Amino acid sequence: MKIITFLSTLNRRWVYTLVWIAVIIPLLFPMSFKINTTPEVQSLYDAVENVPDSSTVLLTFDLWPNALAETEPMARTALHHLFRKNCNVVTLTTIPLGGPSVAERVTREVAALYDKKYGVDYVNLGYKPNYVSVLRGLATSIESIYPTDNSGTMLSQLPLMHTVKTYDQIAFIFIVADNGIVDNWVSIVNAQFGKKMCAAVTSVMAPKLYAYMGSGQLTGILGGMKGAAEYEQLVHKPGLATIGISIQSLVHFLIIALIGLGNLGFFLERRAKQKEARG
Amino acid sequence: MRTTLPLILAFISGIIMVVSFFINPEQKVLGDISQELLIWASIIGGFSFLLGAVSITRVNWRSYKTRRPGWGYNLVTIVGVFMMAIPALWPTSWLPESMASLAGRNAGSVYDWFFLYLATPMSQTMFAILAFYIATAAYRAFRARSSQATLLLITASIVMLWRVPMGEALLRVIYDGLPEIINTYIMAGINMSVQRGIIIGAALGAATFSLRILLGIERTYMGKG
Numbered sequence: 001m002k003i004i005t006f007l008s009t010l011n012r013r014w015v016y017t018l019v020w021i022a023v024i025i026p027l028l029f030p031m032s033f034k035i036n037t038t039p040e041v042q043s044l045y046d047a048v049e050n051v052p053d054s055s056t057v058l059l060t061f062d063l064w065p066n067a068l069a070e071t072e073p074m075a076r077t078a079l080h081h082l083f084r085k086n087c088n089v090v091t092l093t094t095i096p097l098g099g100p101s102v103a104e105r106v107t108r109e110v111a112a113l114y115d116k117k118y119g120v121d122y123v124n125l126g127y128k129p130n131y132v133s134v135l136r137g138l139a140t141s142i143e144s145i146y147p148t149d150n151s152g153t154m155l156s157q158l159p160l161m162h163t164v165k166t167y168d169q170i171a172f173i174f175i176v177a178d179n180g181i182v183d184n185w186v187s188i189v190n191a192q193f194g195k196k197m198c199a200a201v202t203s204v205m206a207p208k209l210y211a212y213m214g215s216g217q218l219t220g221i222l223g224g225m226k227g228a229a230e231y232e233q234l235v236h237k238p239g240l241a242t243i244g245i246s247i248q249s250l251v252h253f254l255i256i257a258l259i260g261l262g263n264l265g266f267f268l269e270r271r272a273k274q275k276e277a278r279g
Numbered sequence: 280m281r282t283t284l285p286l287i288l289a290f291i292s293g294i295i296m297v298v299s300f301f302i303n304p305e306q307k308v309l310g311d312i313s314q315e316l317l318i319w320a321s322i323i324g325g326f327s328f329l330l331g332a333v334s335i336t337r338v339n340w341r342s343y344k345t346r347r348p349g350w351g352y353n354l355v356t357i358v359g360v361f362m363m364a365i366p367a368l369w370p371t372s373w374l375p376e377s378m379a380s381l382a383g384r385n386a387g388s389v390y391d392w393f394f395l396y397l398a399t400p401m402s403q404t405m406f407a408i409l410a411f412y413i414a415t416a417a418y419r420a421f422r423a424r425s426s427q428a429t430l431l432l433i434t435a436s437i438v439m440l441w442r443v444p445m446g447e448a449l450l451r452v453i454y455d456g457l458p459e460i461i462n463t464y465i466m467a468g469i470n471m472s473v474q475r476g477i478i479i480g481a482a483l484g485a486a487t488f489s490l491r492i493l494l495g496i497e498r499t500y501m502g503k504g
Contacts, residue, residue, distance in 0.1 A: 010418070012415045012419075015411075015414050015415045015418055016411050016414070016415070018414070019410055019411050019414045023410075033444035033445055033448060034444060034448065035444050036444070036447060036458065038462060039462065064402065065394070065398055065399040065402045065403065066402040066403055066405065066406035067406060068399065068403060069403065096328070097394075097398065098394070098398075098399070100384060101384065101386075101390075101391055101394045101395070104384075104385060104386055104391075105386055105391075105395070108386060126384075128321050128324075128325075129321055129324025129325045129327070129328065130320045130321045130323070130324030132320070133317040133318070133320040133321045133324070134317075134321060136313075136317055137314060137317035137318065137321070140310060140313075140314045140317075141314065144314060144318055145317070145318065145321065150384065150385070151383060151384070151385050152383070183478075187482075192300060203442065207466065207470050207474060208474050208477075208478070210466055210467055210470055210471040210474060211471050211474040211475045211478055213467075213471075214467065214471050214475070223442075224442065226442050226443060226444070229444075245443065245444060246444075246445075248442075248443055249443040249444060249445035249446065250445070251410060251414075252439045252440065252442065252443045252445075252446060253443075253445065253446065254414065255413065255414055255417045255439065256436050256439055256440065258414055258417045258418040259417045259418070259421050259432065259436060261418065262417065262418040262419060262421060262422065263421075263422055263423055263432070266422045266423070266424075267423075
């Protein structure tokens with residue numbers, strides 16, 4: 001009976017403390033695990049590898065700042081992968097808070113490592129409201145939807161944008177998102193214009209995208225921290241996701257243990273009540 | 280007229296966009312009109328932000344002025360809105376050259392500083408707190424009360440193990456090909472088929488709703504039932 005009382009009266013503060021410990025331990029004592037590559041991530045990597053060198057890739061930063069722990073490592077690794085292949089990168093976002101600033105900061109940081117010049121090798125178009133109009137409008141004219149880049153420079157003054165006018169000049173679309181915008185990229189841009197694309201999304205978004213992967217509309221998926229860590233391994237740029245995945249490992253184990261404990265208490269309590277009812 | 284004109288506008292705009300979806304976007308006349316409508320839609324979207332800013336300021340200012348309970352939060356909201364908006368919208372040409380980088384939204388600007396060191400950590404903190412709630416919810420609420428709940432519980436636990444390298448290693452101890460089986464049968468099997476059903480259902484619903492708007496049956500967007 002003692003165990004039933006303990007399990008049913010366990011204070012939530014103990015659970016919070018356990019979560020805190022599970023997060024802190026891997027930070028203090030880094031652990032490394034073998035990260036196996038899933039077919040979805042391998043497929044994404046291969047799709048980016050197959051993009052012709054020196055072609056233009058559209059990288060989207062459709063993300064809010066709260067999920068940056070998952071999405072920033074994905075965007076960072078994608079930029080390493082693309083710049084290493086000498087691809088030109090055009091970035092844009094459909095999210096007003098976060099997207100433009102993150103795209104600006106992350107792209108400039110990674111571009112500096114590869115001696116890439118703004119306006120020549122990469123451009124940040126920034127944000128424009130009404131994503132449906134933006135996604136559809138870019139097919140006819142990028143300049144009519146984005147007359148200027150994120151910092152207000154006219155596109156006509158940016159050499160890269162002299163050759164990139166519509167989706168026709170974009171070889172591949174790499175979507176980094178933490179929301180349902182991937183559906184729109186697929187239904188508007190892939191379905192109508194046949195553009196090849198892949199998606200790097202948060203764990204909670206990934207299951208839905210298997211449907212698009214199965215239909216061939218997405219060439220690959222990076223799902224959450226695990227997907228980001230797998231991609232970092234493939235690109236040989238271990239970073240924040242490789243560190244973060246060990247923290248997530250412990251927390252997942254803890255949650256599974258808590259589910260088990262909670263159910264143990266539930267069954268013991270139910271059995272005790274049944275015994276009592278039988279007299 | 281107040282009802283008929285918006286209905287006609289919605290019908291014409293909608294039909295142009297629907298027809299243009301099935302033709303080459305570079306085609307003259309229809310392609311040009313649809314592109315123009317898309318630009319208008321983006322501009323109207325921009326104005327909705329302005330309306331939002333006016334509304335949030337009015338509501339919070341009223342609460343602050345009348346000293347309603349929690350008026351301090353209203354004041355913080357107003358200060359936060361303007362603290363982020365003014366430096367971002369301030370033209371760089373209005374500042375001396377040495378300070379020009381502080382205006383706008385580029386790296387090193389005041390807006391970027393607020394975003395990077397205030398907005399980002401605060402929203403990430405709020406999001407991270409979810410981990411604590413999920414852990415207690417898992418302990419208190421995720422119970423095998425029925426066969427369906429048990430199935431969900433077992434599947435969720437297996438997928439949670441599969442999604443982390445430590446769990447994957449454990450699954451491989453049980454059977455070497457287990458992670459691949461989970462990916463093939465749970466994620467790319469059961470999950471994919473269910474997601475397809477949901478996506479197709481939602482798309483049919485969206486298409487029906489759009490058709491109702493185009494035909495003027497659905498008028499809630501005009502504030503009418």
